Amino acid sequence: MNPFRVALAVARKDLRSEWRTRELVPALAQFIILALLVGNFGFQIDSRNASSIAPGILWLALVFAGLVAFGRTFAAEREQASLEAMLMTPASPVAIFAGKALAALALLVICEAVMLPALSILFGTPFSGDVVAAVLLATVGMAALGVLFAAIVARVRARELLLPLLTLPLWIPFVIAGGVAVQSAMGLPGNYQQAIGLLIDFDILFVVLTSLAARFVLDE
């Protein structure tokens, strides 16, 4: 059985369901805009400090939007009792996990497509390819970790509480490296190339680790 076909089928199914129900993306996009507005009004933003404050607001909004997006990936399957049906097929759990992670990644990228221009408008920071690259690279690893922990906590009652407790500590490397990359892309001191290199390393490390762990998490 082709694992790529399975992963694509799972991702396509999740994205099609989201397109028809519009449960997640509009709410997340709204949350992101509101978070940026709160940041904009909560700080005294001017041309001198915008570049130092904007990256922090960006990562805060991204982290909390990510928690909601990734938390829903397996919670919805559990609620409609469809996860068991999917796991009762001969499809590889790793391929199923990859498909879920791909779909969650795509949904968060759609939200980022709203967030980055909005950040640029509200904070007057540059909207460059370097910022986009840093955010996208961080999102890949964050999606892999977030979806894995979402699968783990989906079977417990206090999943909304547990997911941030498990996920946030492991997202810190992405926030640090991503933060440096975005600050540097916005004209603040920092080594952009080094931060991007670190993000790629973290992505490879966590995508491999989560793929290995997914088999055990989903099989049991």
Add this chain to the structure above:
Amino acid sequence: MSIIVANALTHRFGRELALEGVDLVLDTAEHIAVLGDNGAGKTTLLRILATALRPTAGRLQIAGLDAFRERRRLRHYLGYVAHAPGLYPALSAAENLQFFCDLQDVSRSRVEEVLDAVGLTSVAYRRADQLSRGMQQRLAIGRAILHEPRLLILDEPDASLGPDAADLLTRVMSGKTVVFATHDQALANRLCPRTLVLRHGRSVGTATHLRVVR
């Protein structure tokens, strides 16, 4: 040939004993009904037989293979209708089956045949959340037979099916080895020559159909 050989299947949920020492031997193309009150352990037994739940103790062989060590190999072999339909509400009936064709590595051309077999051709493109409970149950049955399994584990498949439940299930079960949990004793007697009665997680025998008693 014995398709299912279960020895002393026991399962605990925490301290609660859900199933205790159930034995079962089922031969090729044999049908057995599992009867019992709510909480008797029917769903636990069926989930174990479907390899969806690992028993706390006991052994289970399906088609000569250790059901839990080789469970991925057995996925092609068995079809399972769970207590809840477990459908994707935003996808149509056909899309639900197409998705499972991809996961089962089955040609999507099978979808049309299965929809016809379960009587859902006329609502193939209706979203699953707009189907009646009985239609959803038919779709869940269709999903279980999509890959033409030789062993069917059916957990109350007659729920909400309507007056033609027996005809549909007779068609679906034909030529297959079947474990079928139900509350409907008349339907069980009509579809299955053997009966296993569970009470408080233990198997007890009363009917002439019963062969497995512990």
